[in-house]
Amino acid sequence: MAEATYPGQGAAIAFESPVLRCAGLTKTFGAATALDNVSFSVPRGRVVGLLGPNGSGKTTLIKLAAGLLTPTAGQVLVAGSEPGPQTKAFVSYLPERPYFSPSIKVARILDFFADFYADFDRPLAEDMLARLQVPPNIHMGALSKGTKEKVQLVLVMARRAMLYLLDEPIGGVDPATRDYILDTIIGAYRREATILLSTHLVADVERVLDDFIFLQYGTMVLHAPVAYVHETFGMSVDDYFRGAFRC
């Protein structure tokens, strides 16, 4: 079997396995079912939008793939392995909310990432932060909500990871910065890595997506290439999404 190694990963990973595979994936919280029997595979090099209304299970799915939650039933596999310390070495995860202490400086966080992740490309992170006009010597607490999100996204995307799991990466940033993030930070990773990103901003994100997964009430409604919706329904994914999930 062909194998490939990824920076920071240590061991060789089966190249032919899907980067992300869910089989009958189910997660309940007490009586609430957050994900119900979800199955799909994402091959290497795809940018996949995880779409769905509030409470449809997007964050739960991403946390399961990141190894922060364990399935109630079924399986999630990252490059053929259950999420754990081994997969965390090549999975770069952006949580829904910023988590850095307000008293820490941006440059210090870069130090932490450089120490912690062998695949962290510090010059790349510094370059992206400079383009976003974030000074390295500023404390996180002095940054606006949107700028904190930018810093966190830059850190996550400056890892040379195999799989990026991004939970609402552009929710809080202004439209002009969104374009930079989508075209330069996310669009540039096409074919080199796999990206699963959850978002409500379908119209903005659609142009950088290869595929999308629609969730509703914890079940998967559709997993298809973006081009499939354009060709089959003659509409954008955003229009399709609005029609399917109109209240």
Ligand SMILES: Nc1ncnc2c1ncn2[C@@H]1O[C@H](COP(=O)(O)OP(=O)(O)OP(=O)(O)O)[C@@H](O)[C@H]1O
């Ligand atoms: N820790 C938890 N305890 C109880 N219920 C939870 C927990 N986490 C999620 N849920 C429930 O699981 C369901 C899916 O939640 P999840 O956060 O995955 O949805 P989402 O699609 O990410 O929503 P949003 O778009 O609002 O961020 C919801 O009904 C939510 O209330």
